[in-house]
Amino acid sequence: MNFKRTILATTLMAAMSATQAAPTNEEIWQLLQEMKQELNSVKQQNDTLKAQNEDLKQQMQATEVKVQEATETAEAMAVASEEAIKNVAAKDSKTSIGGYGELHYNNLENKGNAEDKDELDFHRFVLFFNHEFNDRLRFFSELELEHALAGKGKEGEVELEQAFIQYDLNDKHRVNAGLFLLPIGLLNETHEPNTFYGVERNNVENRIIPTTWWEAGAMLSGELSKGFSYDVAATGGLKTDAGSNYAVRSGRQKVSESVADDFAYTARLKWTGIPGVELASSVQYQEDITQSLDTNAGSAFLWEVHAAIQRGDFGLRTLYATWDLDGDGPESVGADEQTGWYIEPSYKLTDSVGVFTRYSMYDNQAGNSSDSEIKQWDLGVNWWLDPQVAIKFDYQEQDAENKNDEFDGFNVGLGYQF
Amino acid sequence: MTNSVNRQGLVSLLTALLLFVVTTNVSARGVYQTNEAFLNEVYDQTVPKSDVIWLKGEVREQVKKILGHNYNGLRIRYWKQNNRSTWILEEIGKEEPITFGIVINGDSVEKVKVLAYRESRGWEVKHPAFTQQFNDAKLKNQALDRNIDGITGATLSVRAMTAVVTLALYLDDFVSTLS
Numbered sequence: 001m002n003f004k005r006t007i008l009a010t011t012l013m014a015a016m017s018a019t020q021a022a023p024t025n026e027e028i029w030q031l032l033q034e035m036k037q038e039l040n041s042v043k044q045q046n047d048t049l050k051a052q053n054e055d056l057k058q059q060m061q062a063t064e065v066k067v068q069e070a071t072e073t074a075e076a077m078a079v080a081s082e083e084a085i086k087n088v089a090a091k092d093s094k095t096s097i098g099g100y101g102e103l104h105y106n107n108l109e110n111k112g113n114a115e116d117k118d119e120l121d122f123h124r125f126v127l128f129f130n131h132e133f134n135d136r137l138r139f140f141s142e143l144e145l146e147h148a149l150a151g152k153g154k155e156g157e158v159e160l161e162q163a164f165i166q167y168d169l170n171d172k173h174r175v176n177a178g179l180f181l182l183p184i185g186l187l188n189e190t191h192e193p194n195t196f197y198g199v200e201r202n203n204v205e206n207r208i209i210p211t212t213w214w215e216a217g218a219m220l221s222g223e224l225s226k227g228f229s230y231d232v233a234a235t236g237g238l239k240t241d242a243g244s245n246y247a248v249r250s251g252r253q254k255v256s257e258s259v260a261d262d263f264a265y266t267a268r269l270k271w272t273g274i275p276g277v278e279l280a281s282s283v284q285y286q287e288d289i290t291q292s293l294d295t296n297a298g299s300a301f302l303w304e305v306h307a308a309i310q311r312g313d314f315g316l317r318t319l320y321a322t323w324d325l326d327g328d329g330p331e332s333v334g335a336d337e338q339t340g341w342y343i344e345p346s347y348k349l350t351d352s353v354g355v356f357t358r359y360s361m362y363d364n365q366a367g368n369s370s371d372s373e374i375k376q377w378d379l380g381v382n383w384w385l386d387p388q389v390a391i392k393f394d395y396q397e398q399d400a401e402n403k404n405d406e407f408d409g410f411n412v413g414l415g416y417q418f
Numbered sequence: 419m420t421n422s423v424n425r426q427g428l429v430s431l432l433t434a435l436l437l438f439v440v441t442t443n444v445s446a447r448g449v450y451q452t453n454e455a456f457l458n459e460v461y462d463q464t465v466p467k468s469d470v471i472w473l474k475g476e477v478r479e480q481v482k483k484i485l486g487h488n489y490n491g492l493r494i495r496y497w498k499q500n501n502r503s504t505w506i507l508e509e510i511g512k513e514e515p516i517t518f519g520i521v522i523n524g525d526s527v528e529k530v531k532v533l534a535y536r537e538s539r540g541w542e543v544k545h546p547a548f549t550q551q552f553n554d555a556k557l558k559n560q561a562l563d564r565n566i567d568g569i570t571g572a573t574l575s576v577r578a579m580t581a582v583v584t585l586a587l588y589l590d591d592f593v594s595t596l597s
Contacts, residue, residue, distance in 0.1 A: 082492045098513040130513055132536060135449055138514075140538045166538060171450050176538075189539060190571040227547055234429060272542045275551050276567030308570040387577060 098128035100417040102193040104200065107410050108396070112403030122148040126161075136168035159254065161214050173222030176233075179255050180219060183231040183268040184282040184304050185209040186319060193415025194390040197346055197356035197382055200411060203374065204340035207362045208321045209304060210238075210249040215264065227273025237264040238300075239291040246297065246325060246335035247364045251289060262287035281305040289325060296329030315346035315354075334368030352384045371401035380411075389416045449517075449534040450544060453506050456519040456533055457497060466499040471589060480592075484560065484585045485509065494589060502528070503593065505586040511537050511575035518579060520586040525594075527555045530583055540572030543579060552579075557587040 023031075102124050108117040124146055131139040141163040147156030164178030181189045187201055188211045205211045217235030224230060236258050240251030253259065264287065270280035284302040306319035320341040330336040340362030348354040356378075363373035380394025392413040400406040457465045470493040473481055481489050490508070497504040503522045508515045514536035521528040530552040532544035542548060548569065556563045562584055568576045 078492055086491065096513045128513060130538075132514070138536065138538070186570065195571075195573055223541075227542075227545060229542070272545065272569060273547055275548050275569070278570045310568055310570070312565055312567075387573070 094133075095129070095131045098130075098418055099126050100192045100194075100415065101125045102199075102413055102415040105412040106200075107412075108407040109409050110404065111398075111400075111406035111408060114404040117407060117409075138166045140164055140166060161212055169222075173220065176219040176221065177217075179214055179216045180233075182213050182215060182233065182235070182266055182284075183219070183221075184213065184266065184284065184302070185211060185321065186306055186308055186317060187211045188213055192417040193392070193413065194384065194388055194417050197344065197354065197392075198358065198378055198380055198394050198411075199392045199413035202342050202344070202358060202360050202378075203376060204319060204321060204342050204360050204362050207247070207249055207364055208323065208338055208340035209302075210252050213252060214255065216255045216258070217263075219266075227271050229270045229272070231266070231268045231270075233266045235264050235266065236260050237262045237286045237291065238289050239293070240289055240297075241294060242296070242329055242333075245333045245365060246289070246330040248289075248300075248302075248323060248338060249364075259291040259293075261291045262289075276310040278308040279306075290329075294327075294329055296327050296332075298326035300325045313348040315348070315356075316344070317346075318343040331367060334365035334370060334372065337367035338364045339366045354382045354384075356380055356382070373400075374405055375399040388418060390414075451519070451531065451533050453517075453519070453533060456506070456531060457504060460502075460504050460519075460521055460529075461497070461499065466497050468495050468497050469593075470495050471593060477589075477592060480560065480588060481585060484588060485581050496589065496593065498593065503586075503590045505589065506533070507582045507585060509578040509582045511535075511540065511543075511572070511578045513537065516543075516575060516578055518582045520583055522586055522590040525556055525587070525591065527552045527583060527587065529553065530579070532579075535575075537572075537575060540569065540575045542569050543572055543575045549579075552583050555583065555587070557584070557591060560584070560588060562587075 101122070104121050104123045106117050106119050106121070110116050124144055125148070126142055126144045129141045129143070133139065142161040144159045144161050145156060146159060147154075150156040150158045160179060162180055164176045164180040166174055166176050168174045183189060185205050187196060187205045188209060190196075191201065191212060201211060215233075215235035215237075217233055219231055219233035219235075221231040222229065236253065236255060237260075238248060238251030239253050239259050240246050240248060244250035264284055266282060266284040268280060268282040270278065272278050282302075282304045286300040286302075288298055289300040290297045301324045302321065303324075304319065304321040307316070309316045318341070321339070323338040325331075325336045325338070327336075340360065342358055342360035344356055344358040346354055346356035357380075358378040359376070360378075361373055361375045365372040376396060376398045378394050378396050380392065383391045385391065390413075392415065393410065395410045397408045398406045451459075471477060472493050473489055473491070478488070494505070494507070501524050505520045505522070506517065507520065508517050510516070515534075516532060516536065517534035519529075519531045519533050521530075530549045532541075532549065535541050535544055551564075551566050552562075562580060566576065566580050
């Protein structure tokens with residue numbers, strides 16, 4: 001309304017000033033009529049604009065709704081496809097695979113009359129297959145090809161090193177049943193090449209603790225208070241003989257149609273109360289280490305203790321293990337006591353390079369006065385290309401009474417785990 | 419004869435132990451705490467509404483850098499109230515996924531807990547003595563500002579935990595700059 005009045009007044013004034021002389025009534029009437037017409041057309045234009053404006057507004061709102069809907073649809077689709085993929089993956093992830101392997105080059109000179117050892121060996125190629133049946137029931141396995149080629153007259157072996165079912169009794173205790181690794185020493189359970197120093201495994205955890213050592217049976221494991229955990233196992237036993245001087249390593253039956261006249265019982269207590277520190281001790285009782293086939297031999301007892309410490313860049317591993325074999329047979333060759341120990345300090349120069357040295361000693365005939373022990377110094381480096389891939393180099397120097405048992409030289413290795 | 423007597427004794431001992439363990443504690447299993455129970459514990463029974471981060475662009479790249487691989491999913495869900503955010507993340511240790519619950523307060527770690535562990539060995543990573551090492555840890559150049567002492571035989575689980583805690587710190591920092 002204000003707008004109209006202003007126009008009217010302005011026009012009147014303009015008309016009056018233009019004519020100077022007072023216009024006639026007729027003229028004024030005419031002017032007013034023209035103005036009324038113009039006003040009407042302005043009003044019409046205004047209405048049209050208003051309508052158009054309203055249309056635009058509606059269109060915009062509609063567009064906004066569409067955009068919102070599109071976003072929601074896209075999000076819903078993304079979520080749906082993610083869920084679908086995860087569902088497929090979850091089915092797959094019930095079964096997992098992994099593995100490890102190590103390639104070795106040994107350049108060792110024999111100090112006696114035996115042959116030097118210059119060889120390239122894909123020592124171990126291992127695949128893990130695991131399956132989760134449900135929240136508390138799982139299967140673990142480890143299948144190994146040793147020395148690359150297996151078969152009649154070949155160097156290698158195909159071995160089933162682990163195949164067991166693990167059942168959680170509750171959140172602290174579990175049972176393993178099947179074929180599993182014995183809870184003794186540092187390397188027996190954790191022997192992936194990227195997890196230890198040195199190309200070859202140390203001799204103590206080879207000749208005294210016959211790593212990799214697996215048996216069939218049942219094992220109960222769990223946690224006690226304040227960083228303590230335990231394992232107790234009842235399994236098949238060793239079957240060694242006089243022909244091999246009752247050396248424990250020769251007694252592994254590898255659960256291959258094993259003689260099971262006599263069982264073995266193993267227990268371990270482990271403490272991991274401080275991060276980076278593991279202290280553990282294992283004992284094992286063998287009912288008869290020859291499976292009752294040698295009347296001159298009988299039961300045997302193994303005691304092992306170790307510490308593994310990693311504080312910042314410094315590492316230290318040390319282990320002691322000793323066997324006590326009953327019977328005149330073992331005693332006659334000094335095998336009634338079989339003992340070994342090592343100490344291995346290490347230092348990480350960077351995140352990916354570490355150096356170590358190790359002094360070790362073992363004797364499979366420590367029970368008599370003959371000098372049958374083998375001492376060894378190792379000095380070497382691990383270079384981790386990735387935390388799961390390591391290149392290793394070490395130099396070894398042995399000292400044995402029988403020079404045919406003494407090998408000095410260097411080893412190079414490549415190991416991986418995934 | 420003596421062998422079978424010995425064996426019977428030891429087998430009965432084992433059975434007795436088994437029974438003792440089964441009857442004394444019949445609670446959880448590989449899953450130590452459900453996600454819901456963990457959240458209820460963190461937020462004192464009044465869990466805030468969750469939110470999600472979409473893994474795209476810069477975030478996706480950073481997540482890949484921290485974990486060493488892409489995250490298994492398009493979004494990561496989190497719970498945030500005031501300056502406290504909670505993250506439930508999964509990462510594979512050696513072969514099996516481990517579920518972690520991580521609480522970030524301000525710009526540092528308040529708490530890390532292993533909610534589910536499925537590997538055959540190495541469950542020492544769930545001990546408070548071990549997880550406490552992460553308390554108060556902060557982000558420094560997209561990594562943790564401190565050294566974490568490992569566990570013999572659980573190297574990969576420790577590595578997974580370190581990566582996941584770093585990820586939670588990064589994501590918390592990211593959502594904080596958004597709001």
